[in-house]
Amino acid sequence: MVENIPEELLCSSDKSAPIALTSAITSNIQEDNISQTAAQPPKITIYCKAEYRPKIIDKPYPVPGKTPNPNDGDRRYLLFTKEAFETLLVCIEWGKLTEENEVEQGGVLLGTVEQYKNEIYSFVEDILLADTRGKSASVEFKPEMWADMQSRLANINKERNSADKLFITGWFHTHPKSIPVFMSGTDIKTQQLNFWQNWQASLVLNPHMQEYRTFFGEEAMEGKVVIIDF
Numbered sequence: 485m486v487e488n489i490p491e492e493l494l495c496s497s498d499k500s501a502p503i504a505l506t507s508a509i510t511s512n513i514q515e516d517n518i519s520q521t522a523a524q525p526p527k528i529t530i531y532c533k534a535e536y537r538p539k540i541i542d543k544p545y546p547v548p549g550k551t552p553n554p555n556d557g558d559r560r561y562l563l564f565t566k567e568a569f570e571t572l573l574v575c576i577e578w579g580k581l582t583e584e585n586e587v588e589q590g591g592v593l594l595g596t597v598e599q600y601k602n603e604i605y606s607f608v609e610d611i612l613l614a615d616t617r618g619k620s621a622s623v624e625f626k627p628e629m630w631a632d633m634q635s636r637l638a639n640i641n642k643e644r645n646s647a648d649k650l651f652i653t654g655w656f657h658t659h660p661k662s663i664p665v666f667m668s669g670t671d672i673k674t675q676q677l678n679f680w681q682n683w684q685a686s687l688v689l690n691p692h693m694q695e696y697r698t699f700f701g702e703e704a705m706e707g708k709v710v711i712i713d714f
Contacts, residue, residue: 538597541600545600551706552706552708553705557602559603560701561605561606563606565713575591576658576691588616588619589623589658590625591612591655591657592652592655593608593611593654593687594608594609594652597653606653609650612637614630615629655678656689658689667699671704679701682705687709
């Protein structure tokens with residue numbers, strides 16, 4: 485159990501929300517090969533002192549295009565700064581096949597969130613790649629990895645004023661080689677457990693096929709990734 489965590493490190497408003505990230509490909513072909521350990525990672529409980537809420541805005545952002553599958557007008561946008569997106573691509577060695585990225589990798593998204601009516605705008609200003617030990621079809625974030633990312637985020641926010649602090653707004657992970665970009669059953673369970681609110685994002689990328697998709701909240705509603713200057 486980790487206690488006394490600054491509120492900017494929190495990614496859920498649940499006062500006893502277990503923070504544990506895992507990803508495993510659970511297609512019919514590979515499901516039998518997923519280990520019990522990968523499917524049930526150790527849990528870290530963080531007691532939240534504050535509840536993060538998106539900032540409510542009075543007009544929509546002029547985002548080009550619409551999200552793939554809006555539900556009753558709900559739309560979700562994951563908006564990266566160019567610098568943050570480039571950092572992410574470098575970290576996962578986009579377009580290359582290396583020893584590090586031939587297994588799943590993952591980390592967290594840092595930024596803020598704004599909301600106009602049913603539209604969610606998640607702004608990503610930075611990312612943290614976890615020092616994971618992934619497999620070809622799974623990755624697990626262990627407690628010490630989570631603690632390391634918390635420490636790194638705290639250091640980032642020390643250099644920012646209080647109005648510009650970054651928060652953990654979602655997570656990302658890769659599907660290597662020929663694995664499609666989608667939310668596996670385990671991914672959805674992880675999302676429902678740790679990033680269940682409608683503004684919390686999951687970003688899935690394949691650095692070899694050079695594809696990515698984003699999904700929001702416990703229902704994994706598909707959103708749109710946009711690279712912007714702001």
